[in-house]
Amino acid sequence: MHIIVIGVNHRTAPVELRERLAFPEQTLPEALARLRETRGVLESVILSTCNRTELIFVADQPSRAVEHTERFLESWSGVPQAEFRPVLYVHREEEAVAHLYRVACGLDSMIVGETQILGQLKDAFFLARDLGNTGSLLNRLLQQVITFAKKVHAETGINDHPVSTSYAAIELMKQVFGDLKGKRVVIIGAGKVAQLMGQYFRDSQVRQMTFVNRTLEKAEAVARSLGGQAVPLSALTDVLADADIVVSATGAPGYVLTKQQVEPLVQGRSRRLLFMDMAVPRDLDPQIHRLPNTFLYDIDDLEGYVEAQMAERLKVARRIEGKIAEEVAAFRQWLQTLGVIPLIAALQQKGQHIHRETMESLQNKLPHLSERELKIIRKHMMSVVNQLLRDPIQRIKELALEPQAEQSQNFFATIFALEEYLLEQELQQQKAEVKAAPSAQEARTEVPLPFRL
Structure with missing residues (x-):
């Protein structure tokens, strides 16, 4: 899965173009519904303010998804792609994650460190989430981004230095x-x-x-x-x-x-x-x-004061940039381990299946056992299964962070013979998508399968 941000802001586009690409608040539900149906877009959020319009989305095929979202923007706004594409920025993967952190903290704003954009991003995320546009990736990412931005504003006081x-x-x-x-x-x-x-x-x-x-x-x-x-x-x-x-x-x-x-x-x-x-x-x-x-x-005295305050904000902003790099690295680590979730679920499912079959066999061979005795045996056998699975689960989490993660995951699935269970997961996921289209957006990214069956 790929996290992408495309958009324009006060640095890349004049106000005459930005206002034509903006999404009026009352149109956002309909626009989000249209974006949700855009080919290749699995999760999506629309951030639209006076200084920026951004489409934040998750895609399975990034290049095609960018093309389709550009067409969506053209269709919705009526602005030809030839007119906005030269000023459109596209951020992918970690660059997109870092961009969202910078936006939320006010580091990408016209007035560095302002807090209004944080509220606007939060409103955009909550609306998209409530309408079913977001799933596990954007929910996790934007919740962390918003929490982080609140924390740095409170701890650094970047907005305490007036610049008007x-x-x-x-x-x-x-x-x-x-x-x-x-x-x-x-x-x-x-x-x-x-x-x-x-x-x-x-x-x-x-x-x-x-x-x-x-x-x-x-x-x-x-x-x-x-x-x-x-x-x-x-x-x-x-x-x-x-x-x-x-x-x-x-x-x-x-x-x-x-x-x-x-x-x-x-x-x-x-x-x-x-x-x-x-x-x-x-x-x-x-x-x-x-x-x-x-x-x-006079105004010159104030300009000197504003410049001094802006210098202080920029000092704080540089410290925040360092913290953002740490947050991006932490999110990357979480994202890398996300691929092992279906593997772990399949292994646990197989362990439970073995436990269940063994208990049925035991009851058939030893029918005289009381319910209390069966309960004790069942509990201890489950403990044995969990202990046997603990180290493999921990090891596959660690391997997910290594350069050869995909090969390790394929080998893990093969050595534990998990193919049948993974296939069952994928079939259940497809059924869920057909049954409920809005919830399918989250289902698609809840259990990604980056390895081959």
Whole structure:
């Protein structure tokens, strides 16, 4: 069985193409049903976000399965293969496993270390599992991937280093004040940056937010949505007198506040006053920082802070990469031992068959034995069978990790004469697939037979 991931993301494809290849949430059940019926696909998951679309699947013949899934993607999205194939990546086997670990940990995201993708991957997996698209391989792999990602996020704190300028601004303010709770904030502007800063301030439980804008109606709309108040630009100096923090994010061509305007407001003031200029070109006169008890930061200060935080994230990311390599090796080892499961089951089945026939023969030859005596004999004979099988089972597990694993498994099946039992397993598996198509997806990969009968 082969694990494969094909897809596009923010690095390989422009947003215009990504949005055409995306799977809207309401269409995912139907899309998963179609993918489940795609030739050569035994298990499947669809991961679709604003930055990536990926088909995660298990196949028996990888090359053909990739061709069929590309056709599925073309048919579903309406985007010709000639258009998306140049930017489509294909990861196979261990490369695919490592890719899924990196995606879940946020190492493949636009913002390294972000946690949103982990929730999106978990939702995609749970939906596919509930609809019968996954089986033993993807269930095991994605459960381990999700558990691992949760653990590294908790232990490494990679997401503790803010890398957006708005969040960085809040963190910088906390370094000045210690805590923003109870502070009075004035926000100049009513655009996206002003709104985002307002959300952060609300979450920080500031005492009061006042939005100031040239168009009062816009300021009022933002203030209503965030629980603040609004005043026109002409009242700016009036609200500055009681402010602890002033954030400016307008598109004005010149300074919104000059040193001369601010100086009378800070004379005789004992409290700190922090100005955060998030506009380009700048809204605030750089000379404001010369005033007493006044702090002024601009976008360049924030960029430096963000770069430092990103450097810290990348350090953590390198440590996580090392842990991922260990996880991939562990999964490879589990995958290699998966092929011996039908062998072990067949050997145990044969042991039970011998035990059952021997007990029947014993009862026929010694009919005077009581039920209690038979129970004791049955128990001890089963113990003998289990002890005889213990070492061969352990040895075949070890041989599964060796380079000549397939030859060893064939020899094991021959020397213990397991062909009949393995054939019976395969027949039962085929009957199960015919009886229930959704559950057959799991049945196909539950007991793979990588060796020849």
